[in-house]
Amino acid sequence: MTETEDKLIDAMLTHVPFDGWSDTAFRAAIRDTDVNPTVARGLFPRGARDVARAWHDRGDAKMTGAMAQADLSHLRYSEKVAHAVRLRIEAIEDKEALRRAMVQNVLPLNAPDGARMLWQTADHVWRALGDTSEDYNWYTKRMTLSGVIGSTLLFWLGDESYGNQATWDFLDRRIGDVMQFEKAKARVTSGPLGRALTAPGSLLGMIRAPRRRDDLPGARR
Incomplete structure (x- = not known):
């Protein structure tokens, strides 16, 4: 991300509480930074919309950077996932800006973009944790974690507990649900039915993770 992009994002965040993620706020950010409008x-x-997306990407980058520096060797796998999601939430500088973005993302025109951003964050979490899945598990992991991230963000927006402890407790419960789902999935796929469903040539057996980085659902172009 360039210095100019960062400047525009920061300037826009000062206007979002009043004007939302709108062209009015975007034009005000351009005036505040003296950036050429064409640039x-x-x-x-x-x-x-693209500034909001870039703000989201910047938060993802902060989370992955913090994960790279963290010593997680003493944590269980579920705790590592929860830690990554917590880092992502803590990277959000402005709760009202997120609230405004999520309100916009429920609109039919914006919903696909909002879903891609959640998917992208989930992908960054799994990659930071060293996920190597190449089959249908690649998709199910990101699908379930996207739901956890989305529901936890909604809970966090209304959380008034000290240190957001209620949010972290909520997150731990949702991560626990994901781990139970993964265990149940493993039991099914290790049995006769699961082996048939994932055999070479079967529907599940033909599912593969995206091969190119720009083939990732949710990539910002």
């Missing part, structure tokens, strides 16, 4: 539109062709 700004080149960086963010969809205006405010």
